[in-house]
Amino acid sequence: MELSLDRLTKHYGSKIAVDHVSADLKPGVYGLLGANGAGKTTLMRMLCAILESTSGEVLFDGEEVTAMGAAYRDLLGYLPQDFGYYPNYTAEEFLRYIAALKGLPREKARKKTRALLEMTGLSHAARKKLKTFSGGMKQRVGIAQALLNDPKILILDEPTAGLDPKERVRFRNLIADYAENRIVILSTHIVSDIEAIADKVFLMKKGKFILEGTVPELILHAQNKIWELSVPQKEFRRWQDTVTVANLRHEGSQVILRIVSDTKPAEAAVPCRATLEDLYLYYFGKENSYD
Amino acid sequence: MTDLIRLEHKKLWSRRSTKISVLLCFLYVVVIVNILCFQWFSFGSSGDHTSSFGNHFDGYTMIRDSKEYSRTFGGELTDETLQRMVKEYQDMAAADLDREQQLTDRPKIDSWLEQLYPELRDNSTYYTMITYADPEKLTGFYERRTQALEDFLEISEQTGAERAYLLQMEEKVEKPFSYEFLEGWSNILTSMTAELGTVMALFLAVVLSPLFSGEWRDNTSPLLLTTRYGWEKIARAKIITGLLFTTELFLLLAAGGLIAQSFYLGWSGWDMPIQMIKLIAVAPMNMLQAEIYEYGFTLLGALGYTGIILLISAAVKNNMFALIFSLAAVYLPPVISRYLPYGLQKALDLLPLVGSPTDIFRTNTFCLFGKYIWSPYLLITVPILIGLLCAPFAVRKWSRRMKK
Numbered sequence A: 001m002e003l004s005l006d007r008l009t010k011h012y013g014s015k016i017a018v019d020h021v022s023a024d025l026k027p028g029v030y031g032l033l034g035a036n037g038a039g040k041t042t043l044m045r046m047l048c049a050i051l052e053s054t055s056g057e058v059l060f061d062g063e064e065v066t067a068m069g070a071a072y073r074d075l076l077g078y079l080p081q082d083f084g085y086y087p088n089y090t091a092e093e094f095l096r097y098i099a100a101l102k103g104l105p106r107e108k109a110r111k112k113t114r115a116l117l118e119m120t121g122l123s124h125a126a127r128k129k130l131k132t133f134s135g136g137m138k139q140r141v142g143i144a145q146a147l148l149n150d151p152k153i154l155i156l157d158e159p160t161a162g163l164d165p166k167e168r169v170r171f172r173n174l175i176a177d178y179a180e181n182r183i184v185i186l187s188t189h190i191v192s193d194i195e196a197i198a199d200k201v202f203l204m205k206k207g208k209f210i211l212e213g214t215v216p217e218l219i220l221h222a223q224n225k226i227w228e229l230s231v232p233q234k235e236f237r238r239w240q241d242t243v244t245v246a247n248l249r250h251e252g253s254q255v256i257l258r259i260v261s262d263t264k265p266a267e268a269a270v271p272c273r274a275t276l277e278d279l280y281l282y283y284f285g286k287e288n289s290y291d
Numbered sequence B: 001m002t003d004l005i006r007l008e009h010k011k012l013w014s015r016r017s018t019k020i021s022v023l024l025c026f027l028y029v030v031v032i033v034n035i036l037c038f039q040w041f042s043f044g045s046s047g048d049h050t051s052s053f054g055n056h057f058d059g060y061t062m063i064r065d066s067k068e069y070s071r072t073f074g075g076e077l078t079d080e081t082l083q084r085m086v087k088e089y090q091d092m093a094a095a096d097l098d099r100e101q102q103l104t105d106r107p108k109i110d111s112w113l114e115q116l117y118p119e120l121r122d123n124s125t126y127y128t129m130i131t132y133a134d135p136e137k138l139t140g141f142y143e144r145r146t147q148a149l150e151d152f153l154e155i156s157e158q159t160g161a162e163r164a165y166l167l168q169m170e171e172k173v174e175k176p177f178s179y180e181f182l183e184g185w186s187n188i189l190t191s192m193t194a195e196l197g198t199v200m201a202l203f204l205a206v207v208l209s210p211l212f213s214g215e216w217r218d219n220t221s222p223l224l225l226t227t228r229y230g231w232e233k234i235a236r237a238k239i240i241t242g243l244l245f246t247t248e249l250f251l252l253l254a255a256g257g258l259i260a261q262s263f264y265l266g267w268s269g270w271d272m273p274i275q276m277i278k279l280i281a282v283a284p285m286n287m288l289q290a291e292i293y294e295y296g297f298t299l300l301g302a303l304g305y306t307g308i309i310l311l312i313s314a315a316v317k318n319n320m321f322a323l324i325f326s327l328a329a330v331y332l333p334p335v336i337s338r339y340l341p342y343g344l345q346k347a348l349d350l351l352p353l354v355g356s357p358t359d360i361f362r363t364n365t366f367c368l369f370g371k372y373i374w375s376p377y378l379l380i381t382v383p384i385l386i387g388l389l390c391a392p393f394a395v396r397k398w399s400r401r402m403k404k
Helices: A040-047 A070-074 A089-101 A104-120 A135-147 A165-178 A191-197 A214-222 A232-240 A276-284 B004-013 B016-041 B058-072 B079-094 B098-102 B106-116 B141-155 B158-169 B185-194 B196-208 B211-219 B221-225 B228-263 B287-315 B320-336 B342-348 B358-360 B375-403
Strands: A002-010 A015-026 A030-035 A056-061 A078-079 A153-157 A185-187 A200-205 A207-211 A226-232 A246-251 A254-259 B365-368 B371-374
Touching: A002 A040, A015 A056, A015 A207, A030 A165, A030 A191, A030 B106, A040 A153, A040 A185, A040 B185, A070 A078, A070 B098, A078 A135, A078 B016, A078 B098, A089 A104, A089 B228, A104 A135, A135 A153, A135 A165, A153 A165, A153 B196, A165 A185, A165 A191, A165 B016, A185 B228, A191 A276, A191 B196, A200 A214, A200 A276, A207 A276, A207 B141, A214 A254, A214 A276, A214 B098, A226 A232, A232 A246, A232 A254, A246 A276, A246 B079, B004 B016, B004 B079, B004 B141, B004 B228, B016 B185, B016 B196, B058 B079, B058 B098, B058 B185, B079 B106, B079 B158, B079 B358, B106 B141, B106 B287, B141 B158, B158 B365, B158 B371, B185 B287, B196 B228, B196 B287, B211 B221, B211 B228, B211 B287, B211 B320, B221 B228, B228 B287, B287 B320, B287 B358, B320 B342, B365 B375
Parallel strands: A030 A185, A030 A200, A078 A153, A153 A185
Antiparallel strands: A002 A015, A002 A056, A200 A207, A226 A254, A246 A254, B365 B371
């Protein structure tokens, strides 16, 4: 089983959202990291065959996915970012509705719905209307609907948004279990989620994959670019304005800064071990947000 | 598919706007148009004679008494019964028997006299003819009716094959006409049932216009598009749900109306010809057949209109625009119609719920390939065909929009 992206490109007028992106995805978990407007959602929508590419193609086992039509959608589970739901449906009704659209027979849909509600910890709220759900509960319903048809390809856009830490751990375990013999692609602004479960990470900027590899491979790119520096409280603001500060902590009258920089920022700075978050800041630190 | 239709149907009914719309529609049609009309402002006895809102709340009793009075004329309308009706009314007026006068079918009898006996009209008085026409001179009712019909066709320039076609229809009308209390059936056929479609249209537009367009507000398209049957199956389910809802609303209103009718008016007089309501009507139909036609017209028109609403809803992404365009589809044609040539006016009447079921009282025809067709035949069939034609376009339109 292989999902291939072949020079996939999407233009919106003169704006290039996705620019000649290529990759071969085999079973495993793939993380997509990038700032706002990097093209992640556009790319995911093209992978789902709900958005036509300007050029290039997505192939599943060598076959163009838009040409596969319903056969491809059968293999697909998708959780869109800010997914829409029907506020007056109960969780159970919503899942039964999506199950019907996915072509599940009635009895199978009933069983699968119950199992997924159990799996996402929503059994107690199965008959409550979605409009009464918290953000995290809605997100779990979204994850459940994506899994209804046991998809071979699972595409999750910001799946952990709104989940509390305990729910995130549960979700990560669920995905890690699920990914065996399946292709899971997820984008999230929570770097630690990707760090924990992604077999391979794509760093996306201005519509292109600027880096790809396993988490340790990627972290190597940030090696020797992460520094720790102790500065007096009164100098802290000046440092924050001039360099990318990944983290800070107060120690007495001093502030310990974790700085992302190509060069040693000060004589007293000491190099330290990089993380995926450091790498992210290295590439997107100057941008406003990193989702 | 049944599961999907069930859930789509539940989704529609679970919306607050649906529940409020159905409740308001039911209250208006059944309570105001039917019950209050029967009991109070149409059939209640006149109180201060200034308006029907000054009527007494005694419609139920008045209808019963009117029916009993009408039966004293032996169930047939002949020259003799017409003369008796007029004479008895004049005697009541002379004796100042106000309540008794209200039990007669005065408005209808007056309209017959105005139309068939114009030479008896006294232009120097504002009184209606029934109060002064000499009963002895009210003869030749059916001959005069035939003449009035022929004159009307002449004035309307309905000649040749069209005239022959209409007169051939008229020949099948049985004479003499049977007679019972008329005002009740007249109200039902020219007002209550006849206007049901116009009222339904408003509420159908409110409830059904967001059926497709609402999906954009709910932001569900990315989710639906990635399912096996996403856009097509759901579109079919929505169309079936829309038609189902329309049928349910119709049945609810029709049941309410029929129960009110049974309670207040009963069914006697069902076999009177519709010519008793409009003398120069040509259709050989009785009251019951006319009521069935009007209900059929409303249901089929409403289903046709549903098709149009769903097409509009599938074509636009905004709920408000979908509502405005849907309302325009039914309420705009009658407004612009008066500025159009007669042929186009008639064509507009074929749009769902734009024409009127009261065409059964008229001599309107359509000429198709040189053959004349009485307008009600087309008015009842074309709207549903338009609606059915809209359905596949709605599916296609929605599928295309979703993919953009």
